[in-house]
Amino acid sequence: MSSHVYKMLELTGSSPTGIEDAVNKAIAKASETVRNLQWFEVVETRGHIQDGKVAHWQVTVKAGFTLE
Amino acid sequence: MSSHVYKMLELTGSSPTGIEDAVNKAIAKASETVRNLQWFEVVETRGHIQDGKVAHWQVTVKAGFTLE
Amino acid sequence: MSSHVYKMLELTGSSPTGIEDAVNKAIAKASETVRNLQWFEVVETRGHIQDGKVAHWQVTVKAGFTLE
Amino acid sequence: MSSHVYKMLELTGSSPTGIEDAVNKAIAKASETVRNLQWFEVVETRGHIQDGKVAHWQVTVKAGFTLE
Amino acid sequence: MSSHVYKMLELTGSSPTGIEDAVNKAIAKASETVRNLQWFEVVETRGHIQDGKVAHWQVTVKAGFTLE
């Protein structure tokens, strides 16, 4: 990790299942166009409610990738 | 979401299973008396430990509902 | 909880599975040497990405135990 | 302000016009059922975008009233 | 603390004497109408000054009670 420079993206993924799935969806989508995503940090966990149940989890992450 | 006013509740749900289940329990309980819960935000994730294992997850959320 | 004094540890557990498993691994490891762990609070959720997927969840908790 | 006890509500008002109008709408709505609202603090300013313009401002306030 | 759901109130008590008294006044007042208050957390300590002395302490707490 010595001499690289990294750039951070902030992404929000959503999932009807849970937090881990929402994070994976955000990272999978960003990986279509950004190579070298290397780590992430969860910065916010929110969601929508319908009929007294969580309908979607919405999780915001910062993800870092190597600037080449 | 244009012309409504929303009120936020702060709730803590607990679950032996995990974070998502604790949130759903808090929202299900509040929905017994509050209609129109529409979204939530996780503000704290804590828990109790027994015999070196997580015994209960305790997750605090802010949840918003429409003031009618 | 009346007259005790507690000490907090800050620990990071990691897991390929998810947040709950990472927390449990941190607490199980600490329990090998510290008795009386009683509660925890999640303070940071991060992770590593490989090939566009979360490879490991890394969850940092503060955990409190009774000073005897 | 000496010997009273106050309770805080957290409210979100929205307005197509701006921040002040969104706050006033939240307070006017809450005043229909809560007497003695006395002060507020802005805790979050968000909004929705349509066609490259702010469509609605959504401002969240904490408002305090006297418990009688 | 296993399977309950809790709701938090945010309250401000005031006292000419000090912080502990202001907290107790807030909790005593809220207990007139809310059963089952179980814990609190101090979130803000302010006060008024008259003639170069603290005239009133104003302490804001979040207090949690069991939703039945």
Next chain:
Amino acid sequence: MSSHVYKMLELTGSSPTGIEDAVNKAIAKASETVRNLQWFEVVETRGHIQDGKVAHWQVTVKAGFTLE
């Protein structure tokens, strides 16, 4: 809002008029190249002073758009 992934931009707009105008300028400029901006959150409000008056308001927002 179910199955989308969003990306956040952080932008600063400035205006001699006020906060709302500075936000609108930031969003209008970003909309020239980014489609689907959907919401924003104000993260900082600053400004420059000349001759004892606010010369420019500088408002920083995070704005989210759909990743297609």
Next chain:
Amino acid sequence: MSSHVYKMLELTGSSPTGIEDAVNKAIAKASETVRNLQWFEVVETRGHIQDGKVAHWQVTVKAGFTLE
């Protein structure tokens, strides 16, 4: 902005009209005795409520000026 040293003041202005006016009042007042005020940052937006309406906006800013 190279070799100067700046000092920050923290000021609260109030206005029945809105946030921008409250900031301008604070800066105009401070400019009577402090030359060279150069920038500000909003740190808190509060207000008083009367009869279900905002009676006064109270906005706290940090303002910086050149130490000569």
Next chain:
Amino acid sequence: MSSHVYKMLELTGSSPTGIEDAVNKAIAKASETVRNLQWFEVVETRGHIQDGKVAHWQVTVKAGFTLE
């Protein structure tokens, strides 16, 4: 509180007795040269330890006074 402008001071008082006494000492000292101190907010509570006991409480407050 309508049309005034306030200036905030940040002060640290210390006391061998406790938090309230440390705040009062800070405010009494500042009142020797600043008229019209009107309110305060506690921003930090620290202290020194000697021989396993608190030797001095050091409490930092922001205090506001009217700019005339």
Next chain:
Amino acid sequence: MSSHVYKMLELTGSSPTGIEDAVNKAIAKASETVRNLQWFEVVETRGHIQDGKVAHWQVTVKAGFTLE
């Protein structure tokens, strides 16, 4: 304080009396095994409620001692 290295502990003391007593209990207990505790900072003030009164104050401090 020149060339030393300090280590911080995080401790929670509890007391039926008040904040100062809870801090002193935490520091007294830690001093049984750690020499050279030199300063502390209050990081959280919570408590338990029974019958509409504060039953125990629980105050969390960070305390620093010299690494020898």
Next chain:
Amino acid sequence: MSSHVYKMLELTGSSPTGIEDAVNKAIAKASETVRNLQWFEVVETRGHIQDGKVAHWQVTVKAGFTLE
């Protein structure tokens, strides 16, 4: 700085030497593709340790540039 709109990037630079060098490496790398970088703010300072010494400083900055 009147009528421009700025966009912020979040970057992490690393250096075996120190904080300033890590910031300069991040900014130099970003300047290869982004013109008009104008200011930055340090948001996090971390690093890696090897053999009881800092092996690399990793400093994260937000940097703003003019949107043309």
Next chain:
Amino acid sequence: MSSHVYKMLELTGSSPTGIEDAVNKAIAKASETVRNLQWFEVVETRGHIQDGKVAHWQVTVKAGFTLE
């Protein structure tokens, strides 16, 4: 540090060289008019960029001095 009262100043120093030099410039300037500056805390590290390099570091500190 027992019975004194301290007042905090907030200052920003700038330097083309680095963080330590910017802090020293702020403290040297303030010492021309304020005696008894005793400690400081870094609260913000920013800077200006020219031609892809840091042109000036701007470091904001809170500095405390004894009120006599």
Next chain:
Amino acid sequence: MSSHVYKMLELTGSSPTGIEDAVNKAIAKASETVRNLQWFEVVETRGHIQDGKVAHWQVTVKAGFTLE
């Protein structure tokens, strides 16, 4: 970094020279008794002033090591 558990220490190092040297002194001292220190994060930068100059930098870090 897959299946390990880490423990964080919080340390304050001091140096008359600067921030990097204060961090290195804290880490060198802790490495005398703790093996496997792997990373750190700066959490606070303070210092003492004498005769209008920084006499000592005091930098607090969290440092993580592998629990074996």
